[in-house]
Amino acid sequence: MTKTSIDTISPDYRTILEIVGPASSVLDLGCGTGELLSLLVQEKNVKAQGIEIDDKAIFECVAKGLSVFHDDIETGLPEYGDKSFNYVILNQSLQQVKRPDKVLQEAFRVGSRVIVGIPNFAYISARFQIFFKGKVPVTPSLPFEWHNTPNLHFLSLLDFIDYCEKQKIVIEDSYFMNGQGKVRLFPNLFAQTGIFVLSGYMQ
Amino acid sequence: MRNNMVDKDKSIGIVETQYHTFAAPPSEMELDSGNRLGPITLAYETYGQLNNEKTNAILILHALTGDAHAAGFHRGDKAPGWWDNMIGPGKAFDTEKYFVICSNVIGGCRGSTGPASINPGTDKPYGLEFPLITIKDMVNAQVRLIDHLGINKLLCVAGGSMGGMQVLQWVASYPERVFSAIPIATTIVHSPQQIAFNEVGRQAIMADPNWDNGNYYGRRLPVKGLSVARMVGHITYMSDASMNAKFGRRVKNERQPFKFGAEFEVEGYLQYRGDNFIKRFDPNSYLYITKAIDNFDLSNGQGFNHVLKGVQTRFLIIAFKSDWLYPAYQSQEIARACKQAGVDAIYCELNSTYGHDAFLIEVDEQAHLVTHFLQRVFEGV
Numbered sequence: 001m002t003k004t005s006i007d008t009i010s011p012d013y014r015t016i017l018e019i020v021g022p023a024s025s026v027l028d029l030g031c032g033t034g035e036l037l038s039l040l041v042q043e044k045n046v047k048a049q050g051i052e053i054d055d056k057a058i059f060e061c062v063a064k065g066l067s068v069f070h071d072d073i074e075t076g077l078p079e080y081g082d083k084s085f086n087y088v089i090l091n092q093s094l095q096q097v098k099r100p101d102k103v104l105q106e107a108f109r110v111g112s113r114v115i116v117g118i119p120n121f122a123y124i125s126a127r128f129q130i131f132f133k134g135k136v137p138v139t140p141s142l143p144f145e146w147h148n149t150p151n152l153h154f155l156s157l158l159d160f161i162d163y164c165e166k167q168k169i170v171i172e173d174s175y176f177m178n179g180q181g182k183v184r185l186f187p188n189l190f191a192q193t194g195i196f197v198l199s200g201y202m203q
Numbered sequence: 204m205r206n207n208m209v210d211k212d213k214s215i216g217i218v219e220t221q222y223h224t225f226a227a228p229p230s231e232m233e234l235d236s237g238n239r240l241g242p243i244t245l246a247y248e249t250y251g252q253l254n255n256e257k258t259n260a261i262l263i264l265h266a267l268t269g270d271a272h273a274a275g276f277h278r279g280d281k282a283p284g285w286w287d288n289m290i291g292p293g294k295a296f297d298t299e300k301y302f303v304i305c306s307n308v309i310g311g312c313r314g315s316t317g318p319a320s321i322n323p324g325t326d327k328p329y330g331l332e333f334p335l336i337t338i339k340d341m342v343n344a345q346v347r348l349i350d351h352l353g354i355n356k357l358l359c360v361a362g363g364s365m366g367g368m369q370v371l372q373w374v375a376s377y378p379e380r381v382f383s384a385i386p387i388a389t390t391i392v393h394s395p396q397q398i399a400f401n402e403v404g405r406q407a408i409m410a411d412p413n414w415d416n417g418n419y420y421g422r423r424l425p426v427k428g429l430s431v432a433r434m435v436g437h438i439t440y441m442s443d444a445s446m447n448a449k450f451g452r453r454v455k456n457e458r459q460p461f462k463f464g465a466e467f468e469v470e471g472y473l474q475y476r477g478d479n480f481i482k483r484f485d486p487n488s489y490l491y492i493t494k495a496i497d498n499f500d501l502s503n504g505q506g507f508n509h510v511l512k513g514v515q516t517r518f519l520i521i522a523f524k525s526d527w528l529y530p531a532y533q534s535q536e537i538a539r540a541c542k543q544a545g546v547d548a549i550y551c552e553l554n555s556t557y558g559h560d561a562f563l564i565e566v567d568e569q570a571h572l573v574t575h576f577l578q579r580v581f582e583g584v
Contacts, residue, residue: 049547055568058551062572065579067517069538069550079542 007120011177012117013039015195016091019115019173020044024086027051027111029073029103030093034061041066049085074103077188080110091117091195095153096124104198107185114198123154123178123192141192157187157194168202214283215250215291215298218275220314222246225347228323232343242323245348246271246307246314250290251298253354258584259575260354261296262345263305264362264369267436267492268484270313273305274298279335288566295570301358303579306348308341308369312485315344319420319485330417336491338365338499342372349380358584359577361385363562364529365492368499371537375501377511383517383580385573387562388526390533391507391540392500397528400439401493404432408486417487429486430477437476442525442558470528507537510543518548519576521569523561549576 009017013036020026022044028037031050034057040046050068052058063067069076073090074097088111090103095118097103107114117140120126126137136146144151155163157176164171175195176187183191224244228440231241248271248511250402255258263273263286274290276283284305292297296303307315310333318333325332349357360373360381374384411428413419441449450469465471501507518541522534531552541548553568555561562569 055554057549059568059571062549062551062575065575065582067547067549069542069548070552071535071538071550079539081543081545084545 009039011179011181012091012193014196015175015177015182016040016089016115016117017043019175019195019197020046020087023047025049025084026087026089027080028089029075029077029092030090030096031057031061031066031068033057034064034066034068036089036091037061037066038064047148077103077106077110083112085111087111087113087115089115089117091115092119094118095151095155096135098152100153104167104169108169108198108200112199114200116160116196116198118155118157118160118194118196119151120157120176120188120191121154121196122158122188124189126182127189139192157191158195160196164196164198170199170202171196172199173197212289213293214287215275216250217278218250218272218284219277220248220271222314223348223351225351231427232340232347234334234340235337236335240309240316240334240336240340243309243316243344243347245309245316245344246311247348248272248284248305249275249352250274250303250305251301253352253479255300256345257354258356258358259581260302260304260349260352260357261359261361262349262357262373263290263296263303264345264360264366264373265305265307266277266364267496268433268480268489269366270311271305271307271315272313274303277336285563289570289573295573296361296577297574300405300581304352306345306347309344310336310341310488310495312488313483317485318417318487318491328420330420330487333487333491335494337495338368338372339376341495342376344368345369345373346377346380355380356382358581359383359385359573361387361573362389363387364389364559365496368496371501371507372499374514374516375507378516380516382518383519383576384584385519385521385576386534387521387532387569388523388559389537390499390528390529391536392502394533398497400435400528401497403435405433405490405493407435408447408489411486414486417490418475420485423480425486426478426481429481429484429489430474430558432477432486432489433442433480433484434473434477437473439528440558440560442527442556444556445526445558445560448556481532506543508538508543511546513542514544514546517580518546518550518577519572520548520550521550521562522550523555523557523559524552525556526559526561528559 025047028050037048088107128138176183176191178192226241226243231239272284273286274284322329360370367386370386408428411425413423453468512562522531538550555565
């Protein structure tokens with residue numbers, strides 16, 4: 001396994017690394033090329049499993065020594081037993097699925113905790129681009145053009161917090177960051193990304 | 204000899220088939236059916252060196268008409284073994300790192316005990332006196348070979364199609380003896396469609412008047428029956444796209460004296476493949492082995508996930524999108540069972556257009572997956 005230097009990793013990965021407990025079991029939904037998962041294996045010695053739909057990405061996961069299923073995260077979870085993972089991670093993938101509500105429901109069923117990372121559509125530069133340029137925003141956390149974006153849903157950090165409130169989803173912790181690091185002031189304006197630790201539905 | 208001088212860097216070179224004989228009466232091997240069979244000879248080949256700890260042994264298992272000659276060249280042969288593109292120095296099953304064994308199956312006709320072997324009770328070929336065998340019997344015989352080679356636990360069992368069934372059976376029967384498993388383009392249970400194609404093959408053989416209830420040894424052989432069986436088989440191993448690419452609607456050049464002679468290239472190809480099959484395959488073996496495949500069902504009434512419960516073997520499951528004989532959904536079922544049982548697994552569906560044959564032909568991506576998977580398993584041993 002090629003080692004990634006801990007100093008060069010992105011703020012959102014660093015945050016997830018801090019959240020996940022050592023030697024826990026992790027299911028990464030939409031794990032891509034497996035960077036985050038292999039960091040978690042390397043730094044936290046987790047038992048890692050990924051699900052990814054892109055075959056080229058899977059080849060890279062396997063080259064990193066990861067266990068990954070070539071599958072759709074909207075249909076690939078029913079076989080897992082209840083609470084079979086300590087953490088289910090949906091980093092930058094929830095906004096790419098057709099039915100985020102269904103995926104979240106399943107994630108809560110199979111995981112004790114769900115970590116969701118979302119790009120903030122209300123980031124200040126995005127607001128500027130819409131308001132002054134009249135164009136769909138392209139930001140570091142939303143790097144795609146309208147015609148090639150894999151994102152199906154566009155939401156702000158506030159949208160997600162509101163959604164959790166309405167769905168009675170418990171947000172245990174939240175972290176907001178931009179390219180430099182954590183954002184503490186007006187995150188919905190200044191953060192590019194939000195990471196939420198969710199512990200399930202309110203009883 | 205000259206041929207493999209050219210390929211010296213990539214090929215394992217000259218190899219020879221070896222034979223292990225066991226279960227001599229009165230210690231015959233008990234079969235799944237309750238019948239006893241012995242003595243049993245298994246043909247096998249080995250490539251590379253077994254390490255001192257005996258932890259680098261990989262068992263390769265072949266498909267319906269395959270044999271123990273998986274890699275390298277037999278003296279005087281121009282063509283290498285059937286998986287030479289996967290096995291050899293620096294290849295996916297790297298013979299510089301691993302000790303690779305390929306075992307033939309009982310019921311076969313490529314050096315192992317089967318219906319063409321001499322029945323010690325009658326001193327004549329068994330023919331239909333040969334007992335029905337199962338995939339489990341094949342594996343039970345292979346265990347005796349692995350014991351004979353002094354290997355307690357295999358680093359990996361790997362194979363495609365019927366080889367994949369043996370892989371799954373190995374894990375089901377001897378999970379403590381396999382660190383990892385690579386079932387490719389295979390299934391937990393043979394489907395009605397798959398049984399149907401095999402039945403057409405068997406009926407073709409049995410409809411040949413020369414078949415004579417299997418008593419054709421030393422006489423005229425049921426060449427045409429076996430040929431038709433092989434033709435059907437070949438069609439199912441290819442895909443619409445691969446047949447289009449290989450033959451199109453091209454016609455053969457020479458004029459046919461007979462109205463229904465082979466006019467299209469695809470007809471000529473199938474007939475050639477079919478007619479030549481008798482040179483290396485026994486029609487009765489075709490009956491016995493296809494029956495073993497059709498009877499294969501590891502779901503055990505409960506599902507394969509129950510079989511896998513508590514199993515520590517790691518899986519790499521590979522399917523091909525264009526394979527309509529062993530469609531990807533069957534491999535997904537293996538993957539699902541692994542998920543349910545909490546067994547560590549990788550599942551990948553590859554894009555080849557070659558149909559079921561892809562695992563033999565288009566091996567680059569498959570080799571990439573196998574290389575890295577084995578590396579990780581070997582590191583953990």
